[in-house]
Amino acid sequence: MNKPILTIVVPCYNEEAVLKETISQLIMVVNDLIEEALVSKNSKLLFVDDGSKDQTWNLIEAECDKNRMVTGLKLAGNVGHQNALIAGLETANNYSDCVISIDADLQDDIHVIKTFLEKYWEGSDIVYGVRESRETDTFFKRNTALFFYRFMERIGMKLIPNHADFRLMSKRALEELLKYKETNLFLRGLVPLVGFSSTKVYYDRKERLAGESKYPLKKMLAFAFDGMTSFSVAPIRFVTFLGFLSVVISALVGGYAIVQELLGHTESGWTSLVISIWFVGGLQLMGIGIIGEYIGKIYREVKQRPRYAIEVDRFSTLVKEKQEELVFK
Structure with missing residues (x-):
């Protein structure tokens, strides 16, 4: 069996604080894989700049000029993490035998990439990186994540608990994934639908080396809600928020109305009328x-x-230049 060409796809958005270290560590990982004959010497790193506003793309270009292992893809604007990731996967597909996706913050353990490749050699088409535990998370985040995965399981959606976008996919698995053309991307839900043989590799998630998380609480909640409905529209979501707000207000007004009823300060029927109008309206x-x-x-x-x-x-x-070199030889 020929050694597979591996491409590691790394979506980036305003990652200048951590990018140099990320590139350095990933280069060392790929070089080790090449030395151990797990991947081809033509393997690449593909950094996808998702419309960053800092020096992220300049850093990527500088590394591209210095090291032919490093390549870059600059998107015309910010399209979001999932779209940036699929852009990288589609670009890498024709050149690669297998692809690994990983975030730029180095919180995922890059040392298990070797295990990913070993599982690939054993015949797995999809290898999921799964967090061993969530002890580093806050109490709120840990329990809301647990609730989210249980809820998604209850409504019949196939998700890998404690798995984000750190995974390996073979060429045939990736080609099947790319047949899904929907605009409302939720890759964590789509990848399990692909099928083929899969396995899990467990690891401990690290603290972010530098920079800020691109998924604060507001974005995490929005992302989870998008996963439930496959997408969302902000104005209509605002109407949903008004509905929840109306229910809360109705409860408060209902409590006030009950107090007034007990004190004898209300007309007959006023309490039930107020509560029903607010609650049903919400x-x-x-x-x-x-x-x-x-x-x-x-x-x-x-x-x-x-x-x-x-x-x-x-x-x-870079791939075209490499192909032209082979033709001339």
Whole structure:
């Protein structure tokens, strides 16, 4: 069996604080894999700049000029983590025998990449990187994540608990994934639908070396909600929020009305009328908002807009140059 060409895809957004260290460590990992004959010497690192506003792309270009193992893809604007990741996967697909995706913050343990490749050699088409524990998370984040995975399982969605986007995919598995053309991307839900043989590799997640998390609480909650509905539309989501707010207000007003009833300061029937109007109105707004989420999903899909636009593609340029060298030889 020929040694597979590996491409490690790394989506980046405003990662200048950590990028140099990330590139350095990943280069060492790939060099070790080459020395151990687990991958081809033509293996690459592909950094996808998702419309960063700092020096991220300049750092990527500088490394591309210094080291032919490092390549870059600059998107024309910020399209979000999932779209940036799929852009990198699509670009790497034709050149690679297997692809590994990993975030740029180095919180995922890069040393288990070797284990990924060993599982690939054993015949696994998909290797999931799964967190051993969530002890480094806050109490709130740990328990909300547990609730999320249990809820998704209850509604019949196949997810790998404690798995994000740190995974290996073989060429045939990746080609099947790329057949899913929906605009509303939730890769953690799509990859398990691909099928093929898969396995898990457990690891301990580290603290971020530098920079700030690109997934604060607000984004994590939004991402989880998108996973449940496959997508969301902000204005309609705001209507949903109004529905929840109405229910809360109705409870408060209902409590006040009950107190007034006990004190004898109300007219007969006023209490039940106020509570029912506020509560039912809140439920109606919630229902409209949830239905709107799915209508928004359909609306986004039928427009069939491209998921991203590429401004600079250093990866394909390098591959073309390599192919031309082989022809001339």
